Amino acid sequence: MYDIIIIGGGAAGLSAAKEAYDPDLNILIIEREAKLGGILKQCIHNGFGIHKFNLELTGPEFAEKTADGIADLDIEVMLETTVTDIIQFKTFDLTVMNEAHGEFHLEAKSVIIATGCYEKTRSQILLPGDRPAGIMTAGSAQRYLNIDGYMVGKKVFILGSGDIGLIMARRMTLEGADVLGVAELMPYSNGLTRNIAQCLDDYDIPLYLSHTITNIVGKERLEQIVIQEVDPHFQPIAGTEKTFDVDTLLLSVGLVPDIQMFESLKFAVSPVTKGAIVDQHLQTSVDGLFACGNALHVHDLVDWVAEESERAGRYAKMYVQGTLDTHRQEDVIPGDNVRYVLPHRYDFDSADDSVKFALRSTLKAAKGTFKITQGETLIMHKKARHIAPAEMEHIVVPKEKMVSNAPITISLEVT
Amino acid sequence: MAKREMICIVCPVGCHLSVDEETLEVTGNRCPRGAKYGKKELTNPTRMLTSTVKTNATLQRRVSIKTSDEIPKGKIFEIMDELNTIDAQVPVKSGDILLKNVCDTGVDIVATTSLDR
Known part of the structure; x- marks a missing residue:
């Protein structure tokens, strides 16, 4: 029995593993290719890591640096192994295949979906x-x-x-x-x-x-x-x-989150992002099942994939340690000119000091203001420039600005 | 005075720069790197070059590389030809110099992938 199984050994899975790590936990990464790194292995151009490492790395370098981050930790890695199905009773039961062992089963208390996306x-x-x-x-x-x-x-x-x-x-x-x-x-x-x-x-x-x-x-x-x-x-x-x-x-x-293999789990999926609907802990509608990276929503920068996945790893660890509150009460609603906001739900009581929202606009604008409201109350605003659907925006809302237990709407006013 | 409009490529933010063609004054940049880039685009445009080279590795058939520094934009295709002379032998370690002073630019060709087989 594993505590956490992470499906996918790319930027998302490796980042999640690093933060999920605890000497007392059994963690496994399952990767279908012969080498860790995921899609970054073929993205040989540079421009990765400016936000995360303050360096301009190529894709393979970013992948290697991220894989090095877990190399000294006691985290098990299965390469050239594919997950074909997952069901949940009390724990998760994974149907897994590789050349050495054929088809076999693995059990986990928590699963992190880090399977990336596919191209249309x-x-x-x-x-x-x-x-x-x-x-x-x-x-x-x-x-x-x-x-x-x-x-x-x-x-x-x-x-x-x-x-x-x-x-x-x-x-x-x-x-x-x-x-x-x-x-x-x-x-x-x-x-x-x-x-x-x-x-x-x-x-x-x-x-x-x-x-x-x-x-x-x-x-x-x-x-x-x-x-x-x-x-x-x-x-x-x-x-x-x-x-x-x-x-x-x-x-x-276009890219679409690659989550077909999780169909049996029947978690709620967003019609906009085509990824799971999650709360601020990146937990899906199935308890103990987390999602991050491009398998959750398609990112434009791997730096944001890594950052989001680290959070998923952290919360999955809290889940198996029994310290994660899971209420998932209030909706987060994309308002005017906003295509989607993640997380889709938040719980005020179990929120950390702040909640980080990722969003995309529906239009291109030179200047605009993102407005965060709860009911009729404007709780925060953030000015932005060169807004484009292709460029993801992030807004961190401190908990003290939030009104407890009311839906949050984020809209974009173009000026 | 004539101004050249361009998009800064230093980082993914992509600032819209405007460079005065006479004074080389840059506006629209959000960081000092943008000012430097704008100036250079009008005087000596340079680029990082990434590509792949031949290898005897079996894990994958190509080794990804980069230039150790930016190279003059006009030398890109000459350097691409020169890359064909490299045959990287395993084990290759990310950061290994595979070719020194490529095309007399003072810049080296560096592996960006590690392959042990």
Whole structure:
């Protein structure tokens, strides 16, 4: 019997493990790959760790530094092992598989979901046209190139301006591919602004905002794509067709928390984030089940993944030690211009000195004010600049500012 | 006076900088690193370069690398070619110098992944 099993050995799982650690607890990390680090292993570019380590690290360096953080602790790690199902009676029963032992079961008092996210594929965005080879997610291409050493194509177009798409535009260019452009359905990019500058502008790669792909042509291998401008209702505008001769189309059209394997547990899931609904302890609607990192909601910076996951680890430890109060009473509501707020629920009585909220706006604005209200009472406000849906905001509300036991609404007023 | 508008790439915040082309005065930066970056973009633009190199490791087929410091923007593709001469032998440790003074830049190529097999 383990006290805590952490599923996923990436930035989230490793950070959670470090804070969950206690010499008296049995902790296990289950990782499906042969090396710890998760997706960071293939994110070879730099820009990680500025907030957490005050250093600008590459992905593999951040991963290694985080893994080093638990190396000297008595935490068990199972590599090349996959969890296929989890059920809960009094404790959690995990169905697990690996090559050495086949299928077996593990039992835990608490489980932390740190399984990261997956990329949306062609079938999830209903791209029209032929179905040739040469169409894949940007993250798959990144793995082929940076871990396995394969170039996936020579003439490339990218749909979606998420960060992975932008990073891959530069990466493929550096490796000798001709990247003809990036199309984005929205009138703004979903990637960090610095990535537009250093990945597209530096290499004169055009960004087609308010554009989508309306045809794909190719028998065996991709031969051609057609893009079209869209109107404010995202309908293609006739006469704006542009054709590109390409052999590869990379998709960077969104990430979704990867929590399918937890279906049997039937915890509440947010229709907006597609991750679990959690309280301020990052505990899901199932007692003892915690979630953090990209498996909870998709982050733009790993620094925030690590910070959030450390909290999840800390609270899971308190749970198994019997010191975590779990009331989860009041809702946290996204107000005007706010797409979502985490945690979704909070409990005033068991709150620490403050509660940290993570949120995303629905719109892009140069300036604005986040307003935190309880009922009609404005309890706090925070000014922000360069607000964008792609850039997560954090607001820490001190407990003394909160009115006990009333729902909290966070809204954005654009000025 | 003419101003160059740019997005600072020093950190993920992405400040919108405005640099005076004559006095090199930077506005819009939220930290001193932004001022330095804005000035440099107009005088000697440099970039960190990250890529991968060949290896005899079996755990993965490529070793990720970075330049030990920023390199002139104009030398990026020349350095990319030079990286093809490297064959990193296991064990590779993150921080190992795989190539010194690449393309006479005074900058080294450093492994960013550790692979023991």
